[in-house]
Amino acid sequence: MNFASDNIVGASAPVLQALSSANAGAMAAYGGDEITKRVKARFTEIFEREVSVFFVTTGTAANALALSSAVPPYGLCVCHREAHIIDDECGAPEFFMHGAKLAGLPGVGAKLTAEGVSAYLESLPKAVKQMPPKALSISQVSECGLVYGLDELKALGQMCREHGLAFHMDGARFANALVSLGCTPAEMTWKQGVDILSFGGTKNGCLMAEAIVVFKPELAEALDYRAKRAGQIISKGRLISAQFEGYFADDHWCANARHANRLAKLLSDGLTQLPGVRLAWETQANEVFPIIPAAMDKALRNAGVLYHPWTELSLPEAEKVGPDEALIRLVVSFATREEDVHKVLDIARSVASRQAAE
Ligand SMILES: Cc1ncc(COP(=O)(O)O)c(C=O)c1O
Structure with a gap:
Protein backbone atom coordinates (compact mmCIF):
# COMPACT_ATOMS: atom_id res chain seq x y z
CA MET A 1 0.00 0.00 0.00
CA ASN A 2 2.07 2.82 -1.31
CA PHE A 3 0.67 6.34 -0.90
CA ALA A 4 4.07 8.06 -0.91
CA SER A 5 3.49 9.90 -4.17
CA ASP A 6 1.88 9.73 -7.56
CA ASN A 7 5.15 8.93 -9.30
CA ILE A 8 5.72 5.62 -7.54
CA VAL A 9 3.76 3.79 -10.24
CA GLY A 10 4.77 3.11 -13.84
CA ALA A 11 3.10 4.37 -16.99
CA SER A 12 -0.50 3.63 -17.95
CA ALA A 13 -1.41 1.04 -20.61
CA PRO A 14 -2.61 3.56 -23.28
CA VAL A 15 0.63 5.56 -22.87
CA LEU A 16 2.73 2.40 -23.25
CA GLN A 17 0.65 1.38 -26.27
CA ALA A 18 1.26 4.76 -27.91
CA LEU A 19 4.97 4.46 -27.15
CA SER A 20 5.10 0.99 -28.61
CA SER A 21 3.40 2.15 -31.84
CA ALA A 22 5.74 5.14 -32.09
CA ASN A 23 8.72 2.85 -31.65
CA ALA A 24 8.38 1.21 -35.06
CA GLY A 25 10.30 2.42 -38.09
CA ALA A 26 12.52 5.42 -38.69
CA MET A 27 11.46 9.01 -38.21
CA ALA A 28 13.14 12.41 -38.11
CA ALA A 29 15.09 13.03 -34.90
CA TYR A 30 15.02 15.97 -32.47
CA GLY A 31 11.28 16.53 -32.70
CA GLY A 32 11.12 16.90 -36.48
CA ASP A 33 8.83 13.85 -36.71
CA GLU A 34 5.16 13.60 -37.59
CA ILE A 35 4.07 12.42 -34.13
CA THR A 36 5.58 15.46 -32.46
CA LYS A 37 3.89 17.75 -34.99
CA ARG A 38 0.55 16.01 -34.38
CA VAL A 39 0.88 16.28 -30.61
CA LYS A 40 1.79 19.98 -30.81
CA ALA A 41 -1.34 20.54 -32.88
CA ARG A 42 -3.30 18.62 -30.24
CA PHE A 43 -2.05 21.02 -27.54
CA THR A 44 -3.32 23.92 -29.67
CA GLU A 45 -6.74 22.22 -29.85
CA ILE A 46 -6.80 21.47 -26.13
CA PHE A 47 -5.93 25.05 -25.19
CA GLU A 48 -8.21 26.52 -27.91
CA ARG A 49 -5.49 28.83 -29.28
CA GLU A 50 -2.03 28.85 -30.81
CA VAL A 51 0.55 27.74 -28.26
CA SER A 52 4.24 26.91 -28.46
CA VAL A 53 5.06 23.55 -26.91
CA PHE A 54 8.43 22.19 -25.77
CA PHE A 55 8.70 18.61 -24.57
CA VAL A 56 10.99 17.77 -21.65
CA THR A 57 11.52 14.76 -19.44
CA THR A 58 11.13 16.14 -15.91
CA GLY A 59 9.01 18.68 -14.09
CA THR A 60 12.17 20.31 -12.78
CA ALA A 61 13.38 20.88 -16.36
CA ALA A 62 9.97 22.28 -17.34
CA ASN A 63 9.94 24.71 -14.41
CA ALA A 64 13.57 25.78 -14.67
CA LEU A 65 13.40 26.38 -18.43
CA ALA A 66 10.02 28.11 -18.29
CA LEU A 67 11.27 30.47 -15.58
CA SER A 68 14.55 31.10 -17.36
CA SER A 69 12.63 32.51 -20.30
CA ALA A 70 10.44 34.69 -18.05
CA VAL A 71 12.99 36.14 -15.61
CA PRO A 72 16.23 37.99 -16.51
CA PRO A 73 19.38 37.25 -14.44
CA TYR A 74 18.83 40.35 -12.30
CA GLY A 75 15.14 39.61 -11.60
CA LEU A 76 13.06 38.12 -8.79
CA CYS A 77 10.51 35.35 -9.18
CA VAL A 78 7.86 35.34 -6.45
CA CYS A 79 6.52 31.96 -5.32
CA HIS A 80 5.17 30.28 -2.20
CA ARG A 81 7.85 29.44 0.36
CA GLU A 82 6.96 25.74 0.06
CA ALA A 83 6.86 25.72 -3.74
CA HIS A 84 8.50 22.78 -5.47
CA ILE A 85 10.69 25.23 -7.40
CA ILE A 86 12.20 26.65 -4.20
CA ASP A 87 12.26 23.54 -2.00
CA ASP A 88 12.64 20.49 -4.21
CA GLU A 89 14.58 21.33 -7.36
CA CYS A 90 18.12 21.69 -5.98
CA GLY A 91 18.38 25.27 -7.21
CA ALA A 92 17.70 24.38 -10.86
CA PRO A 93 15.44 27.41 -11.47
CA GLU A 94 18.06 29.81 -10.09
CA PHE A 95 20.77 27.96 -12.03
CA PHE A 96 18.91 28.30 -15.33
CA MET A 97 17.86 31.88 -14.57
CA HIS A 98 21.59 32.69 -14.31
CA GLY A 99 21.50 34.64 -11.07
CA ALA A 100 17.85 35.56 -10.66
CA LYS A 101 16.35 34.68 -7.26
CA LEU A 102 13.21 33.03 -5.97
CA ALA A 103 11.37 34.94 -3.23
CA GLY A 104 9.26 32.55 -1.14
CA LEU A 105 6.19 34.06 0.53
CA PRO A 106 3.99 32.50 3.22
CA GLY A 107 0.38 31.55 2.53
CA VAL A 108 -2.15 29.13 4.02
CA GLY A 109 -2.29 25.79 2.20
CA ALA A 110 0.77 26.70 0.10
CA LYS A 111 -1.37 29.14 -1.88
CA LEU A 112 -0.70 32.79 -2.63
CA THR A 113 -3.31 35.52 -2.88
CA ALA A 114 -3.26 38.53 -5.18
CA GLU A 115 -3.47 40.82 -2.12
CA GLY A 116 -0.60 39.05 -0.35
CA VAL A 117 1.68 39.17 -3.38
CA SER A 118 0.72 42.79 -4.11
CA ALA A 119 1.52 43.84 -0.55
CA TYR A 120 4.89 42.13 -0.81
CA LEU A 121 5.65 43.80 -4.17
CA GLU A 122 4.70 47.19 -2.81
CA SER A 123 6.97 46.68 0.19
CA LEU A 124 10.04 46.15 -2.03
CA PRO A 125 12.43 49.07 -2.27
CA LYS A 126 12.67 50.33 -5.83
CA ALA A 127 16.33 51.06 -6.32
CA VAL A 128 19.00 49.78 -8.63
CA LYS A 129 20.47 47.91 -5.67
CA GLN A 130 17.34 45.70 -5.41
CA MET A 131 16.34 42.91 -7.77
CA PRO A 132 13.09 43.87 -9.55
CA PRO A 133 10.24 41.32 -9.46
CA LYS A 134 9.72 39.83 -12.91
CA ALA A 135 7.54 36.75 -12.47
CA LEU A 136 5.07 34.97 -10.24
CA SER A 137 5.04 31.18 -10.11
CA ILE A 138 2.23 29.18 -8.52
CA SER A 139 1.64 25.44 -8.23
CA GLN A 140 -1.72 24.16 -9.43
CA VAL A 141 -2.36 21.83 -7.44
CA SER A 142 -0.58 23.51 -4.49
CA GLU A 143 1.97 21.67 -2.35
CA CYS A 144 -0.79 21.25 0.26
CA GLY A 145 -3.22 19.67 -2.20
CA LEU A 146 -5.35 22.76 -2.75
CA VAL A 147 -6.65 23.92 -6.11
CA TYR A 148 -6.72 27.60 -7.05
CA GLY A 149 -10.24 28.57 -8.14
CA LEU A 150 -10.79 30.52 -11.37
CA ASP A 151 -11.51 33.72 -9.45
CA GLU A 152 -8.24 33.38 -7.52
CA LEU A 153 -6.31 32.74 -10.73
CA LYS A 154 -7.97 35.71 -12.37
CA ALA A 155 -7.02 38.00 -9.49
CA LEU A 156 -3.42 36.74 -9.62
CA GLY A 157 -3.36 37.22 -13.40
CA GLN A 158 -4.61 40.80 -13.09
CA MET A 159 -2.12 41.53 -10.35
CA CYS A 160 0.69 40.20 -12.58
CA ARG A 161 -0.41 42.53 -15.41
CA GLU A 162 -0.54 45.52 -13.06
CA HIS A 163 2.95 44.84 -11.76
CA GLY A 164 4.48 43.75 -15.07
CA LEU A 165 5.13 40.17 -13.94
CA ALA A 166 5.10 37.08 -16.12
CA PHE A 167 2.66 34.49 -14.70
CA HIS A 168 3.98 30.91 -14.53
CA MET A 169 1.92 27.90 -13.47
CA ASP A 170 3.63 24.71 -12.27
CA GLY A 171 1.04 22.21 -13.45
CA ALA A 172 2.76 19.01 -12.32
CA ARG A 173 -0.78 17.91 -11.32
CA PHE A 174 -2.55 19.91 -14.03
CA ALA A 175 -5.15 17.22 -14.83
CA ASN A 176 -6.04 16.68 -11.16
CA ALA A 177 -6.70 20.41 -10.77
CA LEU A 178 -8.61 20.58 -14.04
CA VAL A 179 -11.10 17.83 -13.25
CA SER A 180 -11.46 19.16 -9.73
CA LEU A 181 -12.55 22.56 -11.08
CA GLY A 182 -14.52 21.05 -13.96
CA CYS A 183 -13.35 23.81 -16.30
CA THR A 184 -11.47 23.80 -19.60
CA PRO A 185 -7.66 23.97 -19.90
CA ALA A 186 -8.05 27.43 -21.48
CA GLU A 187 -10.14 28.64 -18.53
CA MET A 188 -7.57 27.42 -16.03
CA THR A 189 -4.65 29.11 -17.80
CA TRP A 190 -4.38 31.87 -20.41
CA LYS A 191 -7.96 33.07 -19.94
CA GLN A 192 -6.92 34.04 -16.39
CA GLY A 193 -3.61 35.54 -17.51
CA VAL A 194 -1.20 32.59 -17.25
CA ASP A 195 1.70 33.25 -19.65
CA ILE A 196 3.65 30.02 -19.42
CA LEU A 197 2.77 26.59 -18.05
CA SER A 198 4.66 23.50 -16.95
CA PHE A 199 2.19 20.85 -18.08
CA GLY A 200 2.70 17.61 -16.17
CA GLY A 201 2.17 14.17 -17.67
CA THR A 202 4.40 11.90 -15.61
CA LYS A 203 2.40 11.90 -12.38
CA ASN A 204 -0.82 11.06 -14.19
CA GLY A 205 0.11 8.23 -16.56
CA CYS A 206 3.12 9.14 -18.69
CA LEU A 207 6.44 7.37 -18.43
CA MET A 208 8.45 10.60 -18.47
CA ALA A 209 6.81 13.42 -20.36
CA GLU A 210 6.21 17.02 -19.40
CA ALA A 211 5.56 19.96 -21.68
CA ILE A 212 6.26 23.67 -21.45
CA VAL A 213 3.23 25.38 -22.95
CA VAL A 214 3.76 29.02 -23.85
CA PHE A 215 0.85 31.42 -24.27
CA LYS A 216 2.86 34.63 -24.52
CA PRO A 217 4.82 34.26 -27.79
CA GLU A 218 7.90 36.28 -26.76
CA LEU A 219 8.57 33.81 -23.93
CA ALA A 220 8.99 31.05 -26.52
CA GLU A 221 11.58 32.91 -28.60
CA ALA A 222 14.74 31.29 -27.30
CA LEU A 223 13.27 28.31 -25.47
CA ASP A 224 14.54 25.75 -27.96
CA TYR A 225 18.12 26.99 -27.47
CA ARG A 226 17.67 27.02 -23.71
CA ALA A 227 16.26 23.48 -23.85
CA LYS A 228 19.19 22.28 -25.95
CA ARG A 229 21.68 23.80 -23.52
CA ALA A 230 19.88 21.96 -20.74
CA GLY A 231 20.14 18.66 -22.62
CA GLN A 232 16.37 18.65 -23.11
CA ILE A 233 16.13 18.47 -26.89
CA ILE A 234 15.62 14.73 -27.01
CA SER A 235 17.12 13.04 -30.05
CA LYS A 236 14.39 10.35 -30.22
CA GLY A 237 11.87 13.08 -29.46
CA ARG A 238 8.94 11.12 -30.81
CA LEU A 239 9.17 8.78 -27.83
CA ILE A 240 8.41 11.70 -25.52
CA SER A 241 5.66 13.32 -27.59
CA ALA A 242 4.05 9.94 -28.34
CA GLN A 243 3.36 9.54 -24.65
CA PHE A 244 1.06 12.55 -24.87
CA GLU A 245 -0.69 10.99 -27.85
CA GLY A 246 -1.69 8.06 -25.66
CA TYR A 247 -2.33 10.37 -22.72
CA PHE A 248 -4.83 12.58 -24.58
CA ALA A 249 -6.60 9.83 -26.56
CA ASP A 250 -10.19 9.09 -25.47
CA ASP A 251 -9.98 11.51 -22.55
CA HIS A 252 -7.56 9.11 -20.85
C1 LIG B 1 4.52 20.71 -7.57
C2 LIG B 1 5.54 19.91 -8.34
N1 LIG B 1 6.19 20.47 -9.37
C3 LIG B 1 7.04 19.76 -10.12
C4 LIG B 1 7.30 18.44 -9.86
C5 LIG B 1 8.15 17.66 -10.83
O1 LIG B 1 9.34 17.23 -10.40
P1 LIG B 1 10.29 16.19 -11.14
O2 LIG B 1 11.46 16.98 -11.60
O3 LIG B 1 10.62 15.22 -10.09
O4 LIG B 1 9.58 15.59 -12.31
C6 LIG B 1 6.70 17.82 -8.76
C7 LIG B 1 7.02 16.42 -8.40
O5 LIG B 1 7.05 16.02 -7.28
C8 LIG B 1 5.79 18.57 -7.99
O6 LIG B 1 5.15 18.02 -6.94
Whole structure:
Protein backbone atom coordinates (compact mmCIF):
# COMPACT_ATOMS: atom_id res chain seq x y z
CA MET A 1 0.00 0.00 0.00
CA ASN A 2 2.07 2.82 -1.31
CA PHE A 3 0.67 6.34 -0.90
CA ALA A 4 4.07 8.06 -0.91
CA SER A 5 3.49 9.90 -4.17
CA ASP A 6 1.88 9.73 -7.56
CA ASN A 7 5.15 8.93 -9.30
CA ILE A 8 5.72 5.62 -7.54
CA VAL A 9 3.76 3.79 -10.24
CA GLY A 10 4.77 3.11 -13.84
CA ALA A 11 3.10 4.37 -16.99
CA SER A 12 -0.50 3.63 -17.95
CA ALA A 13 -1.41 1.04 -20.61
CA PRO A 14 -2.61 3.56 -23.28
CA VAL A 15 0.63 5.56 -22.87
CA LEU A 16 2.73 2.40 -23.25
CA GLN A 17 0.65 1.38 -26.27
CA ALA A 18 1.26 4.76 -27.91
CA LEU A 19 4.97 4.46 -27.15
CA SER A 20 5.10 0.99 -28.61
CA SER A 21 3.40 2.15 -31.84
CA ALA A 22 5.74 5.14 -32.09
CA ASN A 23 8.72 2.85 -31.65
CA ALA A 24 8.38 1.21 -35.06
CA GLY A 25 10.30 2.42 -38.09
CA ALA A 26 12.52 5.42 -38.69
CA MET A 27 11.46 9.01 -38.21
CA ALA A 28 13.14 12.41 -38.11
CA ALA A 29 15.09 13.03 -34.90
CA TYR A 30 15.02 15.97 -32.47
CA GLY A 31 11.28 16.53 -32.70
CA GLY A 32 11.12 16.90 -36.48
CA ASP A 33 8.83 13.85 -36.71
CA GLU A 34 5.16 13.60 -37.59
CA ILE A 35 4.07 12.42 -34.13
CA THR A 36 5.58 15.46 -32.46
CA LYS A 37 3.89 17.75 -34.99
CA ARG A 38 0.55 16.01 -34.38
CA VAL A 39 0.88 16.28 -30.61
CA LYS A 40 1.79 19.98 -30.81
CA ALA A 41 -1.34 20.54 -32.88
CA ARG A 42 -3.30 18.62 -30.24
CA PHE A 43 -2.05 21.02 -27.54
CA THR A 44 -3.32 23.92 -29.67
CA GLU A 45 -6.74 22.22 -29.85
CA ILE A 46 -6.80 21.47 -26.13
CA PHE A 47 -5.93 25.05 -25.19
CA GLU A 48 -8.21 26.52 -27.91
CA ARG A 49 -5.49 28.83 -29.28
CA GLU A 50 -2.03 28.85 -30.81
CA VAL A 51 0.55 27.74 -28.26
CA SER A 52 4.24 26.91 -28.46
CA VAL A 53 5.06 23.55 -26.91
CA PHE A 54 8.43 22.19 -25.77
CA PHE A 55 8.70 18.61 -24.57
CA VAL A 56 10.99 17.77 -21.65
CA THR A 57 11.52 14.76 -19.44
CA THR A 58 11.13 16.14 -15.91
CA GLY A 59 9.01 18.68 -14.09
CA THR A 60 12.17 20.31 -12.78
CA ALA A 61 13.38 20.88 -16.36
CA ALA A 62 9.97 22.28 -17.34
CA ASN A 63 9.94 24.71 -14.41
CA ALA A 64 13.57 25.78 -14.67
CA LEU A 65 13.40 26.38 -18.43
CA ALA A 66 10.02 28.11 -18.29
CA LEU A 67 11.27 30.47 -15.58
CA SER A 68 14.55 31.10 -17.36
CA SER A 69 12.63 32.51 -20.30
CA ALA A 70 10.44 34.69 -18.05
CA VAL A 71 12.99 36.14 -15.61
CA PRO A 72 16.23 37.99 -16.51
CA PRO A 73 19.38 37.25 -14.44
CA TYR A 74 18.83 40.35 -12.30
CA GLY A 75 15.14 39.61 -11.60
CA LEU A 76 13.06 38.12 -8.79
CA CYS A 77 10.51 35.35 -9.18
CA VAL A 78 7.86 35.34 -6.45
CA CYS A 79 6.52 31.96 -5.32
CA HIS A 80 5.17 30.28 -2.20
CA ARG A 81 7.85 29.44 0.36
CA GLU A 82 6.96 25.74 0.06
CA ALA A 83 6.86 25.72 -3.74
CA HIS A 84 8.50 22.78 -5.47
CA ILE A 85 10.69 25.23 -7.40
CA ILE A 86 12.20 26.65 -4.20
CA ASP A 87 12.26 23.54 -2.00
CA ASP A 88 12.64 20.49 -4.21
CA GLU A 89 14.58 21.33 -7.36
CA CYS A 90 18.12 21.69 -5.98
CA GLY A 91 18.38 25.27 -7.21
CA ALA A 92 17.70 24.38 -10.86
CA PRO A 93 15.44 27.41 -11.47
CA GLU A 94 18.06 29.81 -10.09
CA PHE A 95 20.77 27.96 -12.03
CA PHE A 96 18.91 28.30 -15.33
CA MET A 97 17.86 31.88 -14.57
CA HIS A 98 21.59 32.69 -14.31
CA GLY A 99 21.50 34.64 -11.07
CA ALA A 100 17.85 35.56 -10.66
CA LYS A 101 16.35 34.68 -7.26
CA LEU A 102 13.21 33.03 -5.97
CA ALA A 103 11.37 34.94 -3.23
CA GLY A 104 9.26 32.55 -1.14
CA LEU A 105 6.19 34.06 0.53
CA PRO A 106 3.99 32.50 3.22
CA GLY A 107 0.38 31.55 2.53
CA VAL A 108 -2.15 29.13 4.02
CA GLY A 109 -2.29 25.79 2.20
CA ALA A 110 0.77 26.70 0.10
CA LYS A 111 -1.37 29.14 -1.88
CA LEU A 112 -0.70 32.79 -2.63
CA THR A 113 -3.31 35.52 -2.88
CA ALA A 114 -3.26 38.53 -5.18
CA GLU A 115 -3.47 40.82 -2.12
CA GLY A 116 -0.60 39.05 -0.35
CA VAL A 117 1.68 39.17 -3.38
CA SER A 118 0.72 42.79 -4.11
CA ALA A 119 1.52 43.84 -0.55
CA TYR A 120 4.89 42.13 -0.81
CA LEU A 121 5.65 43.80 -4.17
CA GLU A 122 4.70 47.19 -2.81
CA SER A 123 6.97 46.68 0.19
CA LEU A 124 10.04 46.15 -2.03
CA PRO A 125 12.43 49.07 -2.27
CA LYS A 126 12.67 50.33 -5.83
CA ALA A 127 16.33 51.06 -6.32
CA VAL A 128 19.00 49.78 -8.63
CA LYS A 129 20.47 47.91 -5.67
CA GLN A 130 17.34 45.70 -5.41
CA MET A 131 16.34 42.91 -7.77
CA PRO A 132 13.09 43.87 -9.55
CA PRO A 133 10.24 41.32 -9.46
CA LYS A 134 9.72 39.83 -12.91
CA ALA A 135 7.54 36.75 -12.47
CA LEU A 136 5.07 34.97 -10.24
CA SER A 137 5.04 31.18 -10.11
CA ILE A 138 2.23 29.18 -8.52
CA SER A 139 1.64 25.44 -8.23
CA GLN A 140 -1.72 24.16 -9.43
CA VAL A 141 -2.36 21.83 -7.44
CA SER A 142 -0.58 23.51 -4.49
CA GLU A 143 1.97 21.67 -2.35
CA CYS A 144 -0.79 21.25 0.26
CA GLY A 145 -3.22 19.67 -2.20
CA LEU A 146 -5.35 22.76 -2.75
CA VAL A 147 -6.65 23.92 -6.11
CA TYR A 148 -6.72 27.60 -7.05
CA GLY A 149 -10.24 28.57 -8.14
CA LEU A 150 -10.79 30.52 -11.37
CA ASP A 151 -11.51 33.72 -9.45
CA GLU A 152 -8.24 33.38 -7.52
CA LEU A 153 -6.31 32.74 -10.73
CA LYS A 154 -7.97 35.71 -12.37
CA ALA A 155 -7.02 38.00 -9.49
CA LEU A 156 -3.42 36.74 -9.62
CA GLY A 157 -3.36 37.22 -13.40
CA GLN A 158 -4.61 40.80 -13.09
CA MET A 159 -2.12 41.53 -10.35
CA CYS A 160 0.69 40.20 -12.58
CA ARG A 161 -0.41 42.53 -15.41
CA GLU A 162 -0.54 45.52 -13.06
CA HIS A 163 2.95 44.84 -11.76
CA GLY A 164 4.48 43.75 -15.07
CA LEU A 165 5.13 40.17 -13.94
CA ALA A 166 5.10 37.08 -16.12
CA PHE A 167 2.66 34.49 -14.70
CA HIS A 168 3.98 30.91 -14.53
CA MET A 169 1.92 27.90 -13.47
CA ASP A 170 3.63 24.71 -12.27
CA GLY A 171 1.04 22.21 -13.45
CA ALA A 172 2.76 19.01 -12.32
CA ARG A 173 -0.78 17.91 -11.32
CA PHE A 174 -2.55 19.91 -14.03
CA ALA A 175 -5.15 17.22 -14.83
CA ASN A 176 -6.04 16.68 -11.16
CA ALA A 177 -6.70 20.41 -10.77
CA LEU A 178 -8.61 20.58 -14.04
CA VAL A 179 -11.10 17.83 -13.25
CA SER A 180 -11.46 19.16 -9.73
CA LEU A 181 -12.55 22.56 -11.08
CA GLY A 182 -14.52 21.05 -13.96
CA CYS A 183 -13.35 23.81 -16.30
CA THR A 184 -11.47 23.80 -19.60
CA PRO A 185 -7.66 23.97 -19.90
CA ALA A 186 -8.05 27.43 -21.48
CA GLU A 187 -10.14 28.64 -18.53
CA MET A 188 -7.57 27.42 -16.03
CA THR A 189 -4.65 29.11 -17.80
CA TRP A 190 -4.38 31.87 -20.41
CA LYS A 191 -7.96 33.07 -19.94
CA GLN A 192 -6.92 34.04 -16.39
CA GLY A 193 -3.61 35.54 -17.51
CA VAL A 194 -1.20 32.59 -17.25
CA ASP A 195 1.70 33.25 -19.65
CA ILE A 196 3.65 30.02 -19.42
CA LEU A 197 2.77 26.59 -18.05
CA SER A 198 4.66 23.50 -16.95
CA PHE A 199 2.19 20.85 -18.08
CA GLY A 200 2.70 17.61 -16.17
CA GLY A 201 2.17 14.17 -17.67
CA THR A 202 4.40 11.90 -15.61
CA LYS A 203 2.40 11.90 -12.38
CA ASN A 204 -0.82 11.06 -14.19
CA GLY A 205 0.11 8.23 -16.56
CA CYS A 206 3.12 9.14 -18.69
CA LEU A 207 6.44 7.37 -18.43
CA MET A 208 8.45 10.60 -18.47
CA ALA A 209 6.81 13.42 -20.36
CA GLU A 210 6.21 17.02 -19.40
CA ALA A 211 5.56 19.96 -21.68
CA ILE A 212 6.26 23.67 -21.45
CA VAL A 213 3.23 25.38 -22.95
CA VAL A 214 3.76 29.02 -23.85
CA PHE A 215 0.85 31.42 -24.27
CA LYS A 216 2.86 34.63 -24.52
CA PRO A 217 4.82 34.26 -27.79
CA GLU A 218 7.90 36.28 -26.76
CA LEU A 219 8.57 33.81 -23.93
CA ALA A 220 8.99 31.05 -26.52
CA GLU A 221 11.58 32.91 -28.60
CA ALA A 222 14.74 31.29 -27.30
CA LEU A 223 13.27 28.31 -25.47
CA ASP A 224 14.54 25.75 -27.96
CA TYR A 225 18.12 26.99 -27.47
CA ARG A 226 17.67 27.02 -23.71
CA ALA A 227 16.26 23.48 -23.85
CA LYS A 228 19.19 22.28 -25.95
CA ARG A 229 21.68 23.80 -23.52
CA ALA A 230 19.88 21.96 -20.74
CA GLY A 231 20.14 18.66 -22.62
CA GLN A 232 16.37 18.65 -23.11
CA ILE A 233 16.13 18.47 -26.89
CA ILE A 234 15.62 14.73 -27.01
CA SER A 235 17.12 13.04 -30.05
CA LYS A 236 14.39 10.35 -30.22
CA GLY A 237 11.87 13.08 -29.46
CA ARG A 238 8.94 11.12 -30.81
CA LEU A 239 9.17 8.78 -27.83
CA ILE A 240 8.41 11.70 -25.52
CA SER A 241 5.66 13.32 -27.59
CA ALA A 242 4.05 9.94 -28.34
CA GLN A 243 3.36 9.54 -24.65
CA PHE A 244 1.06 12.55 -24.87
CA GLU A 245 -0.69 10.99 -27.85
CA GLY A 246 -1.69 8.06 -25.66
CA TYR A 247 -2.33 10.37 -22.72
CA PHE A 248 -4.83 12.58 -24.58
CA ALA A 249 -6.60 9.83 -26.56
CA ASP A 250 -10.19 9.09 -25.47
CA ASP A 251 -9.98 11.51 -22.55
CA HIS A 252 -7.56 9.11 -20.85
CA TRP A 253 -5.73 11.91 -18.99
CA CYS A 254 -8.91 13.25 -17.41
CA ALA A 255 -10.21 9.76 -16.64
CA ASN A 256 -6.95 9.02 -14.81
CA ALA A 257 -7.18 12.23 -12.82
CA ARG A 258 -10.85 11.62 -11.97
CA HIS A 259 -9.97 8.17 -10.66
CA ALA A 260 -7.20 9.55 -8.45
CA ASN A 261 -9.30 12.44 -7.15
CA ARG A 262 -12.28 10.17 -6.44
CA LEU A 263 -10.21 7.72 -4.41
CA ALA A 264 -8.51 10.57 -2.57
CA LYS A 265 -11.95 11.82 -1.56
CA LEU A 266 -12.99 8.31 -0.49
CA LEU A 267 -9.87 8.05 1.66
CA SER A 268 -10.32 11.53 3.06
CA ASP A 269 -14.02 11.05 3.89
CA GLY A 270 -13.32 7.69 5.53
CA LEU A 271 -10.50 9.05 7.68
CA THR A 272 -12.32 12.15 8.83
CA GLN A 273 -15.21 10.06 10.14
CA LEU A 274 -12.85 8.65 12.76
CA PRO A 275 -12.43 10.29 16.16
CA GLY A 276 -9.21 12.27 16.50
CA VAL A 277 -8.73 12.71 12.76
CA ARG A 278 -9.01 16.09 11.03
CA LEU A 279 -7.82 17.46 7.73
CA ALA A 280 -4.99 19.95 7.60
CA TRP A 281 -6.30 21.13 4.21
CA GLU A 282 -9.44 20.17 2.36
CA THR A 283 -9.02 17.31 -0.13
CA GLN A 284 -9.53 19.02 -3.47
CA ALA A 285 -7.47 16.84 -5.81
CA ASN A 286 -5.49 13.61 -5.38
CA GLU A 287 -3.65 14.31 -2.12
CA VAL A 288 -4.95 13.84 1.41
CA PHE A 289 -3.35 15.67 4.35
CA PRO A 290 -4.88 14.28 7.55
CA ILE A 291 -3.75 15.05 11.08
CA ILE A 292 -4.05 11.71 12.83
CA PRO A 293 -3.40 10.38 16.35
CA ALA A 294 0.22 9.23 16.79
CA ALA A 295 -1.03 5.68 17.55
CA MET A 296 -2.81 5.56 14.19
CA ASP A 297 0.33 6.79 12.44
CA LYS A 298 2.31 4.01 14.10
CA ALA A 299 -0.25 1.31 13.25
CA LEU A 300 -0.44 2.39 9.60
CA ARG A 301 3.34 2.35 9.28
CA ASN A 302 3.62 -1.01 11.05
CA ALA A 303 1.08 -2.42 8.61
CA GLY A 304 3.33 -1.35 5.75
CA VAL A 305 1.39 1.67 4.51
CA LEU A 306 3.89 4.04 2.89
CA TYR A 307 3.47 7.82 3.02
CA HIS A 308 5.38 10.94 4.04
CA PRO A 309 5.11 13.10 7.15
CA TRP A 310 4.31 16.70 6.16
CA THR A 311 5.26 20.15 7.39
CA GLU A 312 2.78 22.31 9.28
CA LEU A 313 4.39 25.50 7.99
CA SER A 314 1.32 26.43 5.95
CA LEU A 315 -1.25 25.56 8.65
CA PRO A 316 -3.08 28.42 10.37
CA GLU A 317 -1.79 28.98 13.94
CA ALA A 318 -5.05 27.74 15.52
CA GLU A 319 -4.81 24.38 13.79
CA LYS A 320 -1.26 23.42 14.70
CA VAL A 321 -0.40 19.72 15.18
CA GLY A 322 -0.50 18.51 18.79
CA PRO A 323 2.26 16.48 20.52
CA ASP A 324 0.26 13.22 20.13
CA GLU A 325 -0.65 13.85 16.52
CA ALA A 326 1.03 13.48 13.15
CA LEU A 327 0.41 15.43 9.95
CA ILE A 328 0.86 13.11 6.99
CA ARG A 329 0.44 13.22 3.21
CA LEU A 330 -1.24 10.37 1.35
CA VAL A 331 -1.13 10.63 -2.44
CA VAL A 332 -3.47 8.70 -4.67
CA SER A 333 -2.45 7.97 -8.26
CA PHE A 334 -4.24 6.97 -11.45
CA ALA A 335 -3.20 3.38 -10.66
CA THR A 336 -4.21 3.22 -6.99
CA ARG A 337 -6.64 0.38 -6.32
CA GLU A 338 -9.83 1.06 -4.42
CA GLU A 339 -9.20 -2.03 -2.29
CA ASP A 340 -5.95 -0.45 -1.03
CA VAL A 341 -7.86 2.63 0.09
CA HIS A 342 -10.26 0.35 1.98
CA LYS A 343 -7.35 -1.52 3.56
CA VAL A 344 -5.90 1.75 4.90
CA LEU A 345 -9.31 2.75 6.21
CA ASP A 346 -9.76 -0.63 7.90
CA ILE A 347 -6.44 -0.26 9.73
CA ALA A 348 -7.29 3.30 10.79
CA ARG A 349 -10.77 2.19 11.97
CA SER A 350 -9.37 -0.65 14.05
CA VAL A 351 -6.98 1.75 15.83
CA ALA A 352 -9.85 4.17 16.44
CA SER A 353 -12.10 1.48 17.94
CA ARG A 354 -9.25 0.11 20.09
CA GLN A 355 -8.62 3.60 21.44
CA ALA A 356 -12.32 4.12 22.11
CA ALA A 357 -12.42 0.85 24.11
CA GLU A 358 -9.42 1.84 26.27
C1 LIG B 1 4.52 20.71 -7.57
C2 LIG B 1 5.54 19.91 -8.34
N1 LIG B 1 6.19 20.47 -9.37
C3 LIG B 1 7.04 19.76 -10.12
C4 LIG B 1 7.30 18.44 -9.86
C5 LIG B 1 8.15 17.66 -10.83
O1 LIG B 1 9.34 17.23 -10.40
P1 LIG B 1 10.29 16.19 -11.14
O2 LIG B 1 11.46 16.98 -11.60
O3 LIG B 1 10.62 15.22 -10.09
O4 LIG B 1 9.58 15.59 -12.31
C6 LIG B 1 6.70 17.82 -8.76
C7 LIG B 1 7.02 16.42 -8.40
O5 LIG B 1 7.05 16.02 -7.28
C8 LIG B 1 5.79 18.57 -7.99
O6 LIG B 1 5.15 18.02 -6.94
